[in-house]
Amino acid sequence: MSFDFSNIDWRAQFFPKRKGLPMDLTTIDVMKAFAVGLMIVDHAGWLLFPEIEWFRVFGRLCVPLWFFLIGYSNSRDIPPRWMAAGVVLLISSLLVGLPALPLSVLFTMAFIRLGIDLFWRFILPRGVYFWWVYLLLVFFWFVTDKVVEYGTLGFLLANIGYVVRHRERVVEYLGEAMPQTFIAVTLATFGVLQCMQFGFSMLGAMVVAAGLLGMFFILPSFEAKTLPGTANHGQASLVRFMGRYTLEIYVLHLLVLKGAFGLQKLAAWVIG
Numbered sequence: 001m002s003f004d005f006s007n008i009d010w011r012a013q014f015f016p017k018r019k020g021l022p023m024d025l026t027t028i029d030v031m032k033a034f035a036v037g038l039m040i041v042d043h044a045g046w047l048l049f050p051e052i053e054w055f056r057v058f059g060r061l062c063v064p065l066w067f068f069l070i071g072y073s074n075s076r077d078i079p080p081r082w083m084a085a086g087v088v089l090l091i092s093s094l095l096v097g098l099p100a101l102p103l104s105v106l107f108t109m110a111f112i113r114l115g116i117d118l119f120w121r122f123i124l125p126r127g128v129y130f131w132w133v134y135l136l137l138v139f140f141w142f143v144t145d146k147v148v149e150y151g152t153l154g155f156l157l158a159n160i161g162y163v164v165r166h167r168e169r170v171v172e173y174l175g176e177a178m179p180q181t182f183i184a185v186t187l188a189t190f191g192v193l194q195c196m197q198f199g200f201s202m203l204g205a206m207v208v209a210a211g212l213l214g215m216f217f218i219l220p221s222f223e224a225k226t227l228p229g230t231a232n233h234g235q236a237s238l239v240r241f242m243g244r245y246t247l248e249i250y251v252l253h254l255l256v257l258k259g260a261f262g263l264q265k266l267a268a269w270v271i272g
Contacts (some may be wrong), residue, residue, distance in 0.1 A: 021244060023231040028224050029243030031065055036242045038062035040253055045262040061211040063150065063176040064157050064187060068219060070109050071116060071161025078110045085251045092255055096262035105149040106250075112158045119155075120162065124173040138189060153193060158187050166222055183220060187212045262266050 012028045035173045049055050062180020086106040094100060123130055137152040144151025163170050170179055195205045230236055242249065 015239050022226050025227045025230040025236055025239055026225065027222065027227065028069065029239055031069065033239040033242035035062040035065040036246055036249055039250070043254060043257055048264065053198070053200055053204050056198055057200060057207050060208050064160070064212070064215055066105070066189060067154050068156035068161040070112055071158030072165045072222070074118065076113050078113055081247065082106045082110055085247060088251060089254055092258050094259050097265060098258070102146055103148045105154070108148040108150055108154045111148065112155055115155070116158060116162055127174045130174060141193065153190060157190060160219060160262045162187055164222055180220065184216055189217055
């Protein structure tokens with residue numbers, strides 16, 4: 001038996017068409033494309049250039065954006081391909097000698113989708129306990145971060161998106177000042193904990209702080225919408241690709257980087 005691979009559309013196999021999306025760019029496309037670029041820089045620093053802190057400094061700024069979009073989305077589906085991709089990445093880590101834990105951020109995002117509505121259903125009628133629960137989630141980050149990437153800190157970041165999407169409901173229960181206060185405190189908490197975890201220099205910490213400050217002013221007014229007339233502008237096709245194939249890019253770039261990391265380790269072992 002022979003197989004004819006010549007007529008297979010390999011692009012469609014790895015990057016299936018996204019039906020129902022406009023040719024014009026959307027604000028979500030733009031945010032995702034920006035986050036993808038920062039993410040690749042971050043992972044290159046993690047696996048190949050750990051001695052250069054700037055890869056991780058700029059990479060920190062993609063994290064709140066990913067979680068913001070998870071919390072902003074009204075979808076609570078957990079696509080099977082998320083879990084399949086998470087398992088593939090787990091196996092790839094083991095093959096090149098990386099630790100199994102923490103599990104991929106895909107698992108973190110799945111847990112967020114399972115728990116975010118339950119959290120707000122519990123906390124809104126009990127607003128007096130809000131900051132106590134918040135402190136508990138920050139405290140448990142030190143443990144949960146060892147199990148899934150970003151742990152409960154990722155959950156808090158996702159709730160920035162939830163608060164922006166459901167601002168009226170949050171204000172009704174918790175007061176007019178709560179959305180801005182929550183966003184400011186959560187971004188600051190993320191920045192402090194990440195700078196401590198990575199041991200950034202003063203200049204690196206200032207860059208992280210500046211990026212998070214920009215998010216504080218931009219994210220509260222974010223709205224998912226189409227940007228008319230952008231279909232053929234400049235790098236629109238690249239932005240559209242990066243914004244609509246984020247899972248595929250996430251998996252493939254990590255497999256490539258982990259392969260390079262494994263070869264790097266092998267070369268060091270042979271030479272040493």
